[in-house]
Amino acid sequence: MEGHDFYSNKNILITGGLGFLGSNLAIRLLDLGASVTLYDGLIPDLGANYFNIEPIKDGVEVVTANVGDRSIMDQHVRHQDIVFNIGMHSCHLDSMQNPVFDIETNVVPQINFLESLRHNNPEARVVYVGTRAQYGRVEDPPITETTFLNPMDVYAVSKQAVEWYHLLYSKICGLRPTSLRLGNTYGPRHQMRHAKYGVQNYLIRLALDNQEIEVFGEGSQKRELIYVDDVVECLLLLGRKEECVGEVYAIGAMERVTFLELVKEIVKACESGSYTHVPWPEDRKVIEVGDVVTDFSKLTAHTGWTPSTPLSDGLRTTVKYYRAHKKHYW
Amino acid sequence: MEGHDFYSNKNILITGGLGFLGSNLAIRLLDLGASVTLYDGLIPDLGANYFNIEPIKDGVEVVTANVGDRSIMDQHVRHQDIVFNIGMHSCHLDSMQNPVFDIETNVVPQINFLESLRHNNPEARVVYVGTRAQYGRVEDPPITETTFLNPMDVYAVSKQAVEWYHLLYSKICGLRPTSLRLGNTYGPRHQMRHAKYGVQNYLIRLALDNQEIEVFGEGSQKRELIYVDDVVECLLLLGRKEECVGEVYAIGAMERVTFLELVKEIVKACESGSYTHVPWPEDRKVIEVGDVVTDFSKLTAHTGWTPSTPLSDGLRTTVKYYRAHKKHYW
Numbered sequence: 001m002e003g004h005d006f007y008s009n010k011n012i013l014i015t016g017g018l019g020f021l022g023s024n025l026a027i028r029l030l031d032l033g034a035s036v037t038l039y040d041g042l043i044p045d046l047g048a049n050y051f052n053i054e055p056i057k058d059g060v061e062v063v064t065a066n067v068g069d070r071s072i073m074d075q076h077v078r079h080q081d082i083v084f085n086i087g088m089h090s091c092h093l094d095s096m097q098n099p100v101f102d103i104e105t106n107v108v109p110q111i112n113f114l115e116s117l118r119h120n121n122p123e124a125r126v127v128y129v130g131t132r133a134q135y136g137r138v139e140d141p142p143i144t145e146t147t148f149l150n151p152m153d154v155y156a157v158s159k160q161a162v163e164w165y166h167l168l169y170s171k172i173c174g175l176r177p178t179s180l181r182l183g184n185t186y187g188p189r190h191q192m193r194h195a196k197y198g199v200q201n202y203l204i205r206l207a208l209d210n211q212e213i214e215v216f217g218e219g220s221q222k223r224e225l226i227y228v229d230d231v232v233e234c235l236l237l238l239g240r241k242e243e244c245v246g247e248v249y250a251i252g253a254m255e256r257v258t259f260l261e262l263v264k265e266i267v268k269a270c271e272s273g274s275y276t277h278v279p280w281p282e283d284r285k286v287i288e289v290g291d292v293v294t295d296f297s298k299l300t301a302h303t304g305w306t307p308s309t310p311l312s313d314g315l316r317t318t319v320k321y322y323r324a325h326k327k328h329y330w
Numbered sequence: 331m332e333g334h335d336f337y338s339n340k341n342i343l344i345t346g347g348l349g350f351l352g353s354n355l356a357i358r359l360l361d362l363g364a365s366v367t368l369y370d371g372l373i374p375d376l377g378a379n380y381f382n383i384e385p386i387k388d389g390v391e392v393v394t395a396n397v398g399d400r401s402i403m404d405q406h407v408r409h410q411d412i413v414f415n416i417g418m419h420s421c422h423l424d425s426m427q428n429p430v431f432d433i434e435t436n437v438v439p440q441i442n443f444l445e446s447l448r449h450n451n452p453e454a455r456v457v458y459v460g461t462r463a464q465y466g467r468v469e470d471p472p473i474t475e476t477t478f479l480n481p482m483d484v485y486a487v488s489k490q491a492v493e494w495y496h497l498l499y500s501k502i503c504g505l506r507p508t509s510l511r512l513g514n515t516y517g518p519r520h521q522m523r524h525a526k527y528g529v530q531n532y533l534i535r536l537a538l539d540n541q542e543i544e545v546f547g548e549g550s551q552k553r554e555l556i557y558v559d560d561v562v563e564c565l566l567l568l569g570r571k572e573e574c575v576g577e578v579y580a581i582g583a584m585e586r587v588t589f590l591e592l593v594k595e596i597v598k599a600c601e602s603g604s605y606t607h608v609p610w611p612e613d614r615k616v617i618e619v620g621d622v623v624t625d626f627s628k629l630t631a632h633t634g635w636t637p638s639t640p641l642s643d644g645l646r647t648t649v650k651y652y653r654a655h656k657k658h659y660w
Contacts, residue, residue, distance in 0.1 A: 096502055099495065103441050107491075111433050149479055151494055161437075161491040164481055165429065171616045172426055286501045 006240040008033035013080040015039045015067050015113070016047075016087025017060075020190040020198070021129065021182075023052035024228045025084060025235055030056045032236075037061045037076055043089060043105065047191040047198075051328035068109025073116040082125045082239045085113065085166075088159065091196045092133065092287050095155035106158040114169050122173035125245070126166060127238045132183040132250070132292065134160040141293040145181075145248050153287045167246065176245040178238045183251060183292060187228030187314060188321035192329040200225060200262065204318060205330065207266050207273030216280045219260030222291040224253035227314035230307045237303040244302055252294030254307040262311075269315035336570040338363035343410040345369045345397050345443070346377075346417025347390075350520040350528070351459065351512075353382035354558045355414060355565055360386045362566075367391045367406055373419060373435065377521040377528075381658035398439025403446040412455045412569045415443065415496075418489065421526045422463065422617050425485035436488040444499050452503035455575070456496060457568045462513040462580070462622065464490040472625035475511075475578050483617045497576065506575040508568045513581060513622060517558030517644060518651035522659040530555060530592065534645070535660065537596050537603030538652060546610045549590030552621040554583035557644035560637045567633035574632055582624030584637040592641075599645035 012029055016022040017038025026036050036056075042048045042064050053060060065072040067087050077083065088106050089095075095102040117124050135143055136150035151157045169175035190201035200223070206213050234251060238244045257265065260275075267273045280288070299305050322329060342359055346352040347368025359366050366386075372378045372394050383390060395402040397417050407413065418436050419425075425432040447454050465473055466480035481487045499505035520531035530553070536543050564581060568574045587595065590605075597603045610618070629635050652659060 096498070099441050099498075099502070100445055103438060107437060108433060111429050115430055146478060148476060152498075154495065154498055157491050157494040157498065160494075161487050164487040164490075165484065168426070168429075168482075168484055168487065172429070 003240065004032050004236055007236065010034045010081040011079055013037045013039060013076060013083045015083070015085045017062070018042070018049060018052055019047035019086065020052070021185065021228065021231060022084070022086045023189050024187065025232050026053060026060060027056055028232050028236065030059050037063060037080070039063045039065065039067065039073070039076060039087070041066045041087060045194065045196065046089060049189070049191065049328065051325065052189045066109055068112035070112055070116050073113060074120050077116050077121045077124070080121060080124060082127065083117070084127050084129070084235060084239065086129045088162070090131070090155065092153045092155050093196060093283060095158070096153050096283070096287065099154040102154045102158055106155070107161060110162045111165060114165055114175070117175060118169065118173040123176060125239060126175060126177045127235055128163060128166045128177060128179045130163045130179045130181040131156065131159045132181050132294070133289065134163065134181055137289045141291060142295040143250050143293065144295045145250050145298055152289055163248065170246055178244040178246070179248045180234065180238060181248065181250050182231065183224050183226055183253070183294065185226045185228055185231050187318050189228070192322065203263060203266050204270065204322060207270035208319065208322060208326070210272040213263050213267070213273060213275040214278045215260055215263055215275050216278060216284060219263065219277065220258050221288070222256050222293060223259055223262055224256055224292050224294060225262060225311055225314070226251065226253045226307060227309035230309050234299070234303070234305045237305050241303055247302065249299040249302070250294050250296050251299055252296040252307070254309065255311050256293060257311065265311055265315060269312070269319045333570065334362050334566055337566065340364045340411040341409055343367045343369060343406060343413045345413070345415045347392070348372070348379060348382055349377035349416065350382070351515065351558065351561060352414070352416045353519050354517065355562050356383060356390055357386055358562050358566065360389050367393060367410070369393045369395065369397065369403070369406060369417065371396045371417060375524065375526065376419060379519070379521065379658065381655065382519045396439055398442035400442055400446055403443060404450050407446050407451045407454065410451060410454060412457065413447070414457050414459070414565060414569065416459045418492070420461070420485065422483045422485050423526060423613060425488070426483050426613070426617065429484040432484045432488055436485070437491060440492045441495060444495055444505070447505060448499065448503040453506060455569060456505060456507045457565055458493060458496045458507060458509045460493045460509045460511040461486065461489045462511050462624070463619065464493065464511055467619045471621060471623035473580050473623065474625045475580050475628055482619055493578065500576055508574045508576070509578045510564065510568060511578065511580050512561065513554050513556055513583070513624065515556045515558055515561050517648050519558070522652065533593060533596050534600065534648060534652060537600035538649065538656070540602040543593050543597070543603060543605040544608045545590055545593055545605050546608060546614060549593065549607065550588050551618070552586050552623060553589055553592055554586055554622050554624060555592060555641055555644070556581065556583045556637060557639035560639050564629070564633070564635045567635050571633050577632065579629040579632070580624050580626050581629055582626040582637070584639065585641050586623060587641065595641055595645055599642070599649045
């Protein structure tokens with residue numbers, strides 16, 4: 001898209017830089033001529049994977065440390081033009097089983113990260129990647145930025161709190177934050193070792209392994225699946241548009257599918273696998289958010305962004321990637 | 331009020347028990363025949379004051395420890411019928427100057443407190459005292475429980491997060507929480523050493539000391555002042571009404587006054603002091619929430635509660651208390 005030459009020679013820091021979204025963003029930024037530092041906590045079970053940055057490994061700086069480690073973060077936030085703050089633990093179920101871990105892993109490091117910016121780069125542009133889960137179960141769709149917040153798990157609460165902290169730092173030190181409340185995203189470079197988060201990606205593994213996918217209940221809950229390249233495009237727009245400073249955005253997909261339809265599409269794209277209906281597990285049921293339907297007109301109005309990847313195309317590319325690089329993800 | 335004999339012989343834990351609200355609640359509970367444990371972190375600059383419990387000091391157990399200290403809290407949450415969770419740091423300005431301190435003092439101990447309940451008294455009734463500040467600046471008054479959340483400072487974000495954590499623990503362990511989003515409360519036993527929070531109380535000190543009270547700008551922002559006895563009555567209702575489990579309540583006052591009118595009432599009640607208009611200080615302006623107008627019909631419908639103390643009566647009693655016990659508060 002026009003205008004992304006803005007990123008040429010810009011200094012960019014990406015937290016969670018070895019993960020799914022961070023690495024895809026980094027690859028794109030390198031292509032645009034940016035100077036990129038990837039910062040990653042390498043938290044076990046999350047998406048950090050050195051293979052994710054294989055195509056750019058000689059062109060980026062990689063810092064492996066906790067986002068909240070001031071002694072290290074302080075050195076790296078200086079001189080950055082834009083920070084994409086993506087690195088947070090993202091398991092809904094874990095956060096309910098171990099809330100203390102969630103607070104210690106997500107909330108506390110994030111406030112230290114913001115303090116690091118305050119003392120080293122107080123007016124930085126920061127794009128924070130929040131989550132659609134901040135809305136929880138929505139009684140009155142579609143979701144917009146002013147939809148009532150009803151987070152259903154501890155992780156979602158932490159993400160909302162950290163979004164607010166980002167916005168407040170504009171008052172505390174002049175920080176120039178933007179928040180994107182991201183929904184289900186799929187594509188190459190997502191972790192494939194377990195289904196604790198990003199389950200839509202794990203389903204692709206199951207189908208590629210010719211396994212049977214479990215559909216909870218009817219599988220009639222509506223989902224919006226956003227292809228990772230579309231998210232990267234969105235992040236690039238948010239990072240360079242001044243009118244996005246201090247704003248929060250909801251984001252949606254091109255198509256809306258039921259969970260069952262998604263499973264069928266995946267089986268089709270993989271040309272293997274099958275599915276079966278099983279009852280809802282209790283622990284999933286209490287944090288299930290129901291239909292996801294988003295009105296992202298604010299995002300489109302402010303940035304021009306619209307999703308451009310049909311589900312079938314995105315799945316085809318994704319399946320091809322994992323077929324080729326299975327040994328690095330399974 | 332009828333029905334409060336429910337509290338006779340009940341085991342009650344109050345966090346922040348040596349503070350303003352905790353001590354007033356404890357005095358009432360002792361009168362109702364409850365067995366009361368006061369738990370207090372004695373955090374400097376907050377409201378803990380042994381003189382607050384002078385009338386009941388021989389009838390209550392006092393535990394001085396951090397709310398999040400599991401080794402101590404674990405022993406004391408057992409066998410409690412109801413926990414009133416009041417003890418949190420409550421300074422808006424401090425939280426913006428030192429967000430890390432706010433997280434460490436409010437969020438982290440509170441999640442440890444909830445874990446203590448989970449492992450020792452998982453289905454306890456807990457009444458959490460939140461704050462009207464969780465709403466922040468409200469564009470479309472009156473405030474109700476579904477008003478959009480727009481917290482204006484780090485403290486308010488933390489309070490909202492901790493409210494959500496309480497509600498989620500009903501799913502995590504069967505906890506039976508209720509949250510009260512409390513507005514400006516005044517009355518005997520509030521700290522009077524500084525104006526960092528509970529400024530409406532500090533104004534009484536200024537007037538009693540025959541000082542000049544500074545009114546920022548016109549002082550035309552509307553405020554609801556709730557007398558502490560009315561809040562205690564509300565807490566007692568919330569703690570014993572089963573229909574309040576899992577619910578959040580907004581609360582308001584009998585009268586609505588502008589800040590300037592409040593100052594005039596205080597000067598009148600004290601028969602001393604004066605006031606002057608000064609420009610808004612920058613740090614206050616950015617966290618000022620504007621008019622406070624609350625619709626508390628849900629609270630009234632569920633509990634029968636209505637405010638019963640006119641501002642002039644409440645101020646008269648308060649002034650009398652501080653005149654008599656000034657040396658313990660100044």
